[in-house]
Amino acid sequence: ELKVEQNPLFLSMQEGKNYTIYCNYSTTSDRLYWYRQDPGKSLESLFVLLSNGAVKQEGRLMASLDTKARLSTLHITAAVHDLSATYFCAVKNTGNQFYFGTGTSLTVIP
Amino acid sequence: KAGVTQTPRYLIKTRGQQVTLSCSPISGHRSVSWYQQTPGQGLQFLFEYFSETQRNKGNFPGRFSGRQFSNSRSEMNVSTLELGDSALYLCASSLDPGQGADTQYFGPGTRLTVL
Numbered sequence: 106e107l108k109v110e111q112n113p114l115f116l117s118m119q120e121g122k123n124y125t126i127y128c129n130y131s132t133t134s135d136r137l138y139w140y141r142q143d144p145g146k147s148l149e150s151l152f153v154l155l156s157n158g159a160v161k162q163e164g165r166l167m168a169s170l171d172t173k174a175r176l177s178t179l180h181i182t183a184a185v186h187d188l189s190a191t192y193f194c195a196v197k198n199t200g201n202q203f204y205f206g207t208g209t210s211l212t213v214i215p
Numbered sequence: 216k217a218g219v220t221q222t223p224r225y226l227i228k229t230r231g232q233q234v235t236l237s238c239s240p241i242s243g244h245r246s247v248s249w250y251q252q253t254p255g256q257g258l259q260f261l262f263e264y265f266s267e268t269q270r271n272k273g274n275f276p277g278r279f280s281g282r283q284f285s286n287s288r289s290e291m292n293v294s295t296l297e298l299g300d301s302a303l304y305l306c307a308s309s310l311d312p313g314q315g316a317d318t319q320y321f322g323p324g325t326r327l328t329v330l
Binding site for chain 1 (some may be wrong): 248252257258259260263270271273274295307308316317319321322323324
């Protein structure tokens with residue numbers, strides 16, 4: 106079974122600081138997805154990374170994918186309070202089944 | 216375009232009962248997937264339906280079942296409810312995962328509490 110691991114599980118950071126969330130997965134996949142979930146809410150799609158070396162940026166978030174290392178990163182630049190949420194990465198296996206990481210709960214402190 | 220809708224939003228049931236949850240995908244989306252989210256197990260895949268056929272199934276007991284209708288709306292059913300079935304059940308739709316249009320759009324979820 107495909108395993109998806111995220112670290113850290115919990116992240117508390119000050120406003121204005123930078124940090125990176127890591128997502129490792131266990132088998133070959135050329136697509137990786139990042140989602141955001143606010144407390145009590147559903148998941149919102151952030152990025153879809155479609156190939157090795159793909160990089161996507163939206164505001165203060167930038168995601169990248171290294172399929173050879175089976176690693177994706179979500180980099181946060183100059184964090185603001187509005188970014189506080191839980192972030193999930195997900196990978197799809199050859200059978201089109203999605204596997205989600207454990208999630209990283211991010212709290213941005215003023 | 217309207218998003219994914221799920222009904223009901225909240226449910227309280229007792230052990231042994233059965234429950235049916237409903238999901239209406241985004242118009243034009245043919246794939247519907249169901250997930251169970253709990254604090255302990257995280258997000259776990261239940262099953263995926265495409266054109267009224269179950270294409271994938273996660274590792275859940277047979278008490279969990281689903282179906283999809285010709286208009287792509289989907290229902291999932293849980294029979295003989297157990298306390299451990301308490302969770303947020305999320306439905307997600309996508310255009311056609313097999314053709315690469317596989318970004319999933321999630322509904323607001325149904326919060327099921329089993330007493």
